[in-house]
Amino acid sequence: MREALALGETKLPETWQEPIPLSSRPPLPPFPLHALPGWLADFTVALAEETQTPVDMAGSLALSVLATAAGGRSIVQVRGRWREPTNLFLVVALPPANRKSAVFSAMTGPLYQAEKKLMDEAAGRIVEAELTAKMAQEAADKATAKATNAEGPQKDELVAEAIGLAQTAQSLTVPCCPRLLADDATPEVISSLLAEQGGRLSVMSAEGGIFDIIAGRYSGSPNMEVFLKGHAGDRLRVDRRNREEFIEAPALTMGLAVQPSVLEDIGKNRGFDGRGLLARFLYALPASLVGYRKINPDPVPDDVGTRYERNVITLTLSLADWTDPVVLRLTEAASTALIAYEKRLEPQLRVRGGKFGHIDKWAGKLVGAAARIAGLLHLAAHLEDGDGHPIAEATMAAAIEVAEYFATHALTVFDLMGADATQARARSLLEVLAANGWETVSRRDLFAKLSRSEFPTVADMEPAVALLEDHGYLRSHTPPRNGKRGRPLAPRYLIHPQVREGRV
Structure with a gap:
């Protein structure tokens, strides 16, 4: 109950989907052809x-x-x-x-x-x-x-x-x-x-x-x-x-x-x-x-x-x-859309808690990739006079959607490229979660229960946490501010009932 109260007014999820076995990969989105x-x-x-x-x-x-x-x-x-x-x-x-x-x-x-x-x-x-x-x-x-x-x-x-x-x-x-x-x-x-x-x-x-x-x-x-x-x-x-x-x-x-x-x-x-x-x-x-x-x-x-x-x-x-290469410029609206995407993406690059924290070298280039894709889509739409028109907001939105497609696939690909280590750590993490029966746990308390030989730092824990989250075993949650000054509350993890009950 104390852990539930620590979440503030946010309720724990009442329904969970069946978790995907770690030996299987979650379904990936198809290529956005409409882009x-x-x-x-x-x-x-x-x-x-x-x-x-x-x-x-x-x-x-x-x-x-x-x-x-x-x-x-x-x-x-x-x-x-x-x-x-x-x-x-x-x-x-x-x-x-x-x-x-x-x-x-x-x-x-x-x-x-x-x-x-x-x-x-x-x-x-x-x-x-x-x-x-x-x-x-x-x-x-x-x-x-x-x-x-x-x-x-x-x-x-x-x-x-x-x-x-x-x-x-x-x-x-x-x-x-x-x-x-x-x-x-x-x-x-x-x-x-x-x-x-x-x-x-x-x-x-x-x-x-x-x-x-x-x-x-x-x-x-x-x-x-x-x-x-x-x-x-x-x-x-x-x-x-x-x-x-x-x-x-x-x-x-x-x-x-x-x-x-x-x-x-x-x-x-x-x-x-x-x-x-x-x-x-x-x-x-x-x-x-x-x-x-x-x-x-x-x-x-x-x-x-x-x-x-x-x-x-x-x-x-x-x-x-x-x-001399053709210089493709952005409309003001397209530039605004790209900046908004950059703002959404930046927090996800954090080693602690960021969705792409464990592949930040790759994800750090994603905004640039979106700009490149936008240029290519623009030229494909203006085959002979692309230099005479700026890149429109709709083209940038399409490029960002394509970039997000590659981002989702990259998470699985990098898991595949480092599958042995990441999956082994994810299984160890799952055993700790099942053994403690937490309904919700802070990142610090979870890290304290892990073996330092397998998880030397919190950063070593993040890829395993991300894999468990992708497979539906837990959910990351940042409690809302309660109106008081000071540091924001640290992120917590909500644990799937089957994990708490030892049915995984």
């Missing part, structure tokens, strides 16, 4: 139907496609000096036999078409530049040979001419063949491609081999610098034996579809988490449809497929020639 522009949502739904795959896979990859088209060519002006590039790191995790390759091929097909168009358009310029450079070098070589063999007063004049021709030949550059996409390339190759392509590149793969490569499959040691800086847009300088590569604002996009076991494996690599690589990805963990798929489903309608291909190619080509 996408019509032409993109239509193709995503139709492709998911044709392939009998979760809409989450095509929906998430749709954002990767937009980021491939716009990354390095557009930035979102958030406020002040805060700017967000529009490249994204995305990973969808699904078990085998979920037709990841089929969805990947359909989603990325227009990007390869756009890449081929860019290659065809550049072919003539490349040939002309190669021929000009070759002729200039030959002229410089002849002048050098002539100056070398010269004697008398003409030698100085011929040397000066040879030097001038050599400088001209050296100043001529042959443009690289345009590239939009790479697969499981090494970090060194990706760095070179980024430098050649003016700082923009996309790694798209239906496999998880890129994580093994980052971890050092070929080099023997992890190499993630290009991925860290390629996501953030930080200057990248790479010294090679024969040349130096400098990228002012790299924009690397990653769109991956992997098996859940890949996430478990990378979660065990402390280097990935310690350097912050895992915090840069948006995660989707849809439910598999294997065993429940429709036989002989409807194919993607021709007009829907054609419109998708045309619009992706149009967006890609319209931004391809921009050397």
Whole structure:
């Protein structure tokens, strides 16, 4: 009774749902298709139907496609000096036999078409530049040979001419063949491609081999610098034996579809988490449809497929020639919406009691991710003149909804990546709750009952508490102020009756 009175006027919940066993995961929300522009949502739904795959896979990859088209060519002006590039790191995790390759091929097909168009358009310029450079070098070589063999007063004049021709030949550059996409390339190759392509590149793969490569499959040691800086847009300088590569604002996009076991494996690599690589990805963990798929489903309608291909190619080509990125600004209402989201999110990052406290490195980037997504949705809605319109409030609201989808999935994914430790601690915590029979308990009193070898600090307790809350074994509650001055009352946990009665 004393604990109940400590809650003030707030009543304990009269009804509880059946808790979800710790061996099971709570259901996750589906991808919010209504947040996408019509032409993109239509193709995503139709492709998911044709392939009998979760809409989450095509929906998430749709954002990767937009980021491939716009990354390095557009930035979102958030406020002040805060700017967000529009490249994204995305990973969808699904078990085998979920037709990841089929969805990947359909989603990325227009990007390869756009890449081929860019290659065809550049072919003539490349040939002309190669021929000009070759002729200039030959002229410089002849002048050098002539100056070398010269004697008398003409030698100085011929040397000066040879030097001038050599400088001209050296100043001529042959443009690289345009590239939009790479697969499981090494970090060194990706760095070179980024430098050649003016700082923009996309790694798209239906496999998880890129994580093994980052971890050092070929080099023997992890190499993630290009991925860290390629996501953030930080200057990248790479010294090679024969040349130096400098990228002012790299924009690397990653769109991956992997098996859940890949996430478990990378979660065990402390280097990935310690350097912050895992915090840069948006995660989707849809439910598999294997065993429940429709036989002989409807194919993607021709007009829907054609419109998708045309619009992706149009967006890609319209931004391809921009050397200075398009600056996308927010309307006042959109800015207000983003600030309101930031205010809601910030308390959830607290290590003590925050929903995202145990994944604060990831969640701390969520507002920026929402701004990036807003920029991509805006460009998808304004295919040829996105720079002529500010990002609207409705677009920002849609982007925030997509960001919240990824946030919900990230909680489960990070649990999966650290499942052994978190679940073991959650079970220990559940045993303590059952043994004490609390109806409600403060965080301090709960921590006092735990083993210090397993829970050295309160922060070590929070992920286990969050997991138990996600599974319905307890609820966090902050008692309201009673009108008196002083510190606010500390958060408490309301315990499921089945736990108190030892029926778990």
